[in-house]
Amino acid sequence: MKRLTLKAEGAGRLVPPAILAACAFVLPPLLGAAGAAFLLTQLTMAAYYVLASLGLCALMGYAGQISLGQAGFFAIGGYASAFLCTRDLGPAASAPLARCLDLAGLLVRGADPYGKALLSLAPWLSGLLAVLLAAAVAALIGTPVLRLKGHYLAMATLGFGIVVEKVARGSKALGGADGISAVPGLALWPGLEVTGGRAARSANFTIAWLVLALGILALANLVRSRPGRALRALREGEEAALAMGIDTARYKLNVFVIAAVFAAVAGVLLTHYNGSIGPGEASSTRSVRYVAIVAVGGMDNLVGTLAAGLVLNFLSLRGVFGNYDDAVFGAILILIMLLSPEGKAARAFHSLLPRGKGAPR
Amino acid sequence: MSLLEVSGLSRSFGGLKAVDDVGFAAEADRITAVIGPNGAGKSTLFNLISGGLAPDSGRVSFDGSDITRLPPHRVARLGISRTFQAIKISKRMTALENVMIGRHVRSRSGFPSGMLAAPWARAEERSIRDAAMRAIERLGIAEYRDRQAGGLPFGVQRSVELARALAAEPRLLLLDEPASGLNARETRVLAELILGIRGMGIAILVVEHDMSLVMDVSDDVVVLNFGKKIAQGRPREIQSNREVIKIYLGEDDA
Numbered sequence: 001m002k003r004l005t006l007k008a009e010g011a012g013r014l015v016p017p018a019i020l021a022a023c024a025f026v027l028p029p030l031l032g033a034a035g036a037a038f039l040l041t042q043l044t045m046a047a048y049y050v051l052a053s054l055g056l057c058a059l060m061g062y063a064g065q066i067s068l069g070q071a072g073f074f075a076i077g078g079y080a081s082a083f084l085c086t087r088d089l090g091p092a093a094s095a096p097l098a099r100c101l102d103l104a105g106l107l108v109r110g111a112d113p114y115g116k117a118l119l120s121l122a123p124w125l126s127g128l129l130a131v132l133l134a135a136a137v138a139a140l141i142g143t144p145v146l147r148l149k150g151h152y153l154a155m156a157t158l159g160f161g162i163v164v165e166k167v168a169r170g171s172k173a174l175g176g177a178d179g180i181s182a183v184p185g186l187a188l189w190p191g192l193e194v195t196g197g198r199a200a201r202s203a204n205f206t207i208a209w210l211v212l213a214l215g216i217l218a219l220a221n222l223v224r225s226r227p228g229r230a231l232r233a234l235r236e237g238e239e240a241a242l243a244m245g246i247d248t249a250r251y252k253l254n255v256f257v258i259a260a261v262f263a264a265v266a267g268v269l270l271t272h273y274n275g276s277i278g279p280g281e282a283s284s285t286r287s288v289r290y291v292a293i294v295a296v297g298g299m300d301n302l303v304g305t306l307a308a309g310l311v312l313n314f315l316s317l318r319g320v321f322g323n324y325d326d327a328v329f330g331a332i333l334i335l336i337m338l339l340s341p342e343g344k345a346a347r348a349f350h351s352l353l354p355r356g357k358g359a360p361r
Numbered sequence: 362m363s364l365l366e367v368s369g370l371s372r373s374f375g376g377l378k379a380v381d382d383v384g385f386a387a388e389a390d391r392i393t394a395v396i397g398p399n400g401a402g403k404s405t406l407f408n409l410i411s412g413g414l415a416p417d418s419g420r421v422s423f424d425g426s427d428i429t430r431l432p433p434h435r436v437a438r439l440g441i442s443r444t445f446q447a448i449k450i451s452k453r454m455t456a457l458e459n460v461m462i463g464r465h466v467r468s469r470s471g472f473p474s475g476m477l478a479a480p481w482a483r484a485e486e487r488s489i490r491d492a493a494m495r496a497i498e499r500l501g502i503a504e505y506r507d508r509q510a511g512g513l514p515f516g517v518q519r520s521v522e523l524a525r526a527l528a529a530e531p532r533l534l535l536l537d538e539p540a541s542g543l544n545a546r547e548t549r550v551l552a553e554l555i556l557g558i559r560g561m562g563i564a565i566l567v568v569e570h571d572m573s574l575v576m577d578v579s580d581d582v583v584v585l586n587f588g589k590k591i592a593q594g595r596p597r598e599i600q601s602n603r604e605v606i607k608i609y610l611g612e613d614d615a
Contacts, residue, residue: 229454236451236453240445242437243434247434258472
């Protein structure tokens with residue numbers, strides 16, 4: 001009976017986050033002892049990319065709303081934080097707003113790569129603002145776009161991702177094709193900073209994997225909750241969901257914003273970790289990569305997405321796929337669809353298509 | 362004042378008047394049936410009441426308030442539950458999860474508390490589960506509760522859908538051809554069930570083809586033909602109504 005209760009309450013959902021949290025602390029000394037501590041860098045980066053895929057898993061796998069623009073939100077987070085915390089407020093230091101921010105301790109003094117003194121927004125604040133911006137953009141474009149279904153929603157979100165990439169690539173303020181570099185570390189806590197470099201490598205691996213653990217825990221909680229059930233219900237038929245009192249438009253928008261926030265948090269943290277961001281992070285091939293990982297993971301499967309994401313991103317970051325990196329993810333998507341025509345992925349993809357005429361059920 | 366009052370309701374599709382100036386009422390503790398030949402406008406009428414479709418004219422009021430143009434999810438929140446002619450349940454969720462969706466209107470926890478697994482959200486989750494289990498047991502499908510709904514026998518799927526509607530504790534239950542696809546024995550069980558639901562003080566509006574079911578359970582019958590109401594009365598009156606016999610049962614039976 002005890003077991004039954006535990007199962008009913010979904011205690012199993014605690015296992016993946018617990019494993020991730022344990023790895024966060026155990027892997028650095030272990031890999032260090034094995035002389036492979038250099039792998040921590042790619043494992044850290046992989047964790048942030050997986051975070052963006054997990055958000056997409058909630059949106060696409062559970063709520064059945066496809067998005068080919070997830071990289072756009074990742075880039076909005078990364079770019080906005082990088083932009084805000086590398087602006088020199090020095091010339092405007094005497095302006096009332098800047099003085100207020102300074103007095104409140106929200107500005108930091110640093111130096112640009114050429115040694116010029118900089119007065120800029122604290123990265124934790126720029127990161128927070130960047131995530132809020134991504135959420136606001138998601139709410140703004142989600143409201144009209146989520147009325148679309150299936151192919152149409154896919155195309156609209158693809159268009160959004162292209163807009164973000166081309167704006168980043170074309171904008172001088174955002175560094176054009178070079179992107180933004182010399183992005184300072186993001187202090188989460190005094191002495192605990194999201195930043196690159198060997199000295200911070202272990203700590204940053206721990207940070208990244210703990211963030212990932214919290215992310216998957218939040219989503220695992222969500223899919224087992226009342227709103228999560230409502231999302232799964234609307235995936236399988238909006239008419240019935242509406243008849244049961246579910247405000248489908250609001251639920252779709254909420255999960256769209258949550259997915260965007262996951263991508264933006266990942267974008268912010270990875271940008272401060274790498275110290276830079278470029279327009280490639282917003283590209284549609286990136287978005288396809290996030291989709292491919294969710295598909296490999298089994299669509300409505302957070303743990304599958306986690307595992308697929310960690311493995312594939314790690315291999316990709318290690319350069320295993322060489323020049324064929326993006327091609328590999330495209331091929332994976334094709335294979336998933338072909339090899340399991342009656343399988344889970346294909347069935348789930350069918351459920352994304354508009355119902356009615358000829359749509360497989 | 363009746364619980365549900367429909368007056369002057371009309372809706373056309375192109376040139377076709379699917380529902381034409383229809384009015385009737387449904388009361389608590391009573392079973393009202395809407396019958397009529399195929400294409401008489403029964404399903405359209407249902408969708409006009411449940412909010413899936415907006416009428417061209419006319420009025421639907423529930424418990425004294427105008428619900429004519431409310432979207433379906435708002436109508437549901439007021440205490441109107443429905444089933445569908447073609448079963449609409451979540452095939453990839455378990456029977457129990459499906460029925461738990463019925464509790465949506467009776468629970469509140471949202472995204473933040475869901476993601477944080479807040480204690481009160483989990484307490485609410487337990488009460489949702491308990492209420493859903495009661496509905497499932499009432500329908501006698503407890504043994505299927507952890508099975509994927511899509512793999513269940515047709516009759517059980519119908520019961521899952523009905524349990525989901527009941528779990529919402531509606532004041533008005535709309536049943537769209539609940540006997541379609543059921544065999545004679547299942548239909549008899551359904552009749553008992555519908556009478557039992559009436560006993561709970563719920564108003565029931567049923568659209569049905571199966572005349573035996575209608576005649577067995579209804580307190581009041583509304584007959585539609587070509588979108589128009591042509592008769593209304595007790596089952597016995599309807600059975601002997603010349604016009605109804607002519608258009609619905611066929612002239613040979615007269």
